[in-house]
Amino acid sequence: MTELRALWAHQQREADRALEDGRTHYGLLMEQGTGKTGAMIDILRRLYTRHGRPLKTLIICPQIVIKNWEEEFGYFSNCQKYVQTLTGTTPRRIAQIQTPGKHIFVTNFEALHSCKDLLWTTKTRGKEEIRVPVPHGWEVIIVDESHRISSPSAQSTKMAWKLGDKAHYRYILSGTPVLDGVGGDIFAQFRFLDLGTTFGTYIGAFKREWMVDMNAGMPSVRYFPDWKLKPGGDVQLNELIYRKAGRVEKKDCLTLPPLVMKQIKIELSSEQRRHYDEMKHALITYLSEDACVAQTAMTKALRLLQITSGFMKLEDDEGTIVSFKGNPRAAALADILADARGVKTIVWAVFKENYRAIADVCTKLGRKATFLTGEQTHDEKVRAVTDFCTGDHDTLIANPGAGGTGVNLVEAPLAVWYSRNHRLEHRLQALARNHRGGSDMHDKVTNIDIVAESTLDEHVLSCLDRKEDVAQAILSWRAQLLRE
DSSP states (O other), X not given: OOOOOOOOHHHHHHHHHHHGGGOSEEEEEEOTTSOHHHHHHHHHHHHHHHHTSOOOEEEEEOGGGHHHHHHHHHHHOSOGGGEEEOOSSHHHHHHHTTOTTOOXXXXXXXXXXXXXXXXXXXXXXXXXXXXXXXXXXXXXXXXXXXXXXXXXXSHHHHHHHHHHHTOSEEEEEOSOSOOSSSSTHHHHHHHHHHTTTTTOSOHHHXXXXXXXXXXXXXXXXXXXXXXXXXXXXXHHHHHHHTTSEEEEOHHHHOOOOOEEEEEEEEOOOHHHHHHHHHHHXXXXXXXXXXXXXXXHHHHHHHHHHHHHHTEEEOSXXXXXXXXXXXOHHHHHHHHHHHHTTXXXXXXXXXXXXXXXXXXXXXXXHTOOEEEEOTTSOHHHHHHHHHHHHHSSOOEEEEOHHHHSSSOOOTTOSEEEESOOOSOHHXXXXXXXXXXXXXXXXSSOEEEEEEEETTSHHHHHHHHHHTTOOHHHHHHHHHHHHHHO
């Protein structure tokens, strides 16, 4: 029998607290890299021992970490033989869920809204069809990266609630439980966790009690909501949250190498600058119109970020992509990677049109690159991580939306951000991929942002590093632009 890994002291503490006084639900709000998966598996191991059998358990997580959960059960318990991953087509998953001798099932968030007859089905109630859980008899339900069910209106969130309502034990795991900076994200997660005992079952009532709409009274043609926590609400909110959850941060429990943050400033090429200024003027004009709404403004702002990264998307029927020649960003990346010869490096990029430019740089420098993107299958993603971490590939070209969650990339002491968007979740998750437990094999971990001076790219990075609401900041950015 393989010797099990010992828990860190903070993992043991959280597992103990989750099980004290007969608790049936708990939140492991542990920063990325502090071992929340291991702590959760120890909780399950002890629950199973208490009941004298493995309980029927459903783990809902990002697709890329499904295999990681199976492996971690082998590291922290003797329960790996009970684990069944649910992947592939819905018929295949339904067959997998009927595998004899399996009690622990791991599937992805997509199953909550797209895999009918696996976790949910429909039935008629009056003149409408409603979604109801398939009666598999789940006794334990775990939502890993639970900030992904933070939208009360999303179908996946509603189905997670319905599944949780029927389970005896419920757990949430997240390193970034609150991303909007004001606490609204936590409502849906706690509605799953404690069935609404703490914050109620209706988001409207939660907002009325805890928040205020700063744009209330704005003319309807220009209105968009801007919810902020009421003065002093953060202290009260945290007090309630941490009665049923534990927060662990890397700085308090791990001895990690220094995380060095650097910026490489570039200037746009003349061609980029001309198109950027034209697009910026169009955005300013749009933001001054009465019909402006936040989401559409973000879409328009995205075009500016694409131009700063080296390409533009034409507004034609084909969505033609035009790449700029002599891209300064690619040149900056070449300089960074040339100085990092032999060093395993992650290159983060949010636009798929950037992948080829990065790969071309790697080819010219003789670096062997692999990809981790949203277009890949689960098996392809696992293979890419393996090739990078244990193989001879020295560069991982990765999208933070696909590779920023649940992946251990501590072999890389260097990460470079080729492009970025406004998603704070992606930023925080990606930064933790190679600065986490195990990265002490390096003297330091360096994160380099390539950023275009005097552009929205620079403004977005500044907001992300201050952990601000970037979408809201872009709306207020118009005033700054008009002063330029």
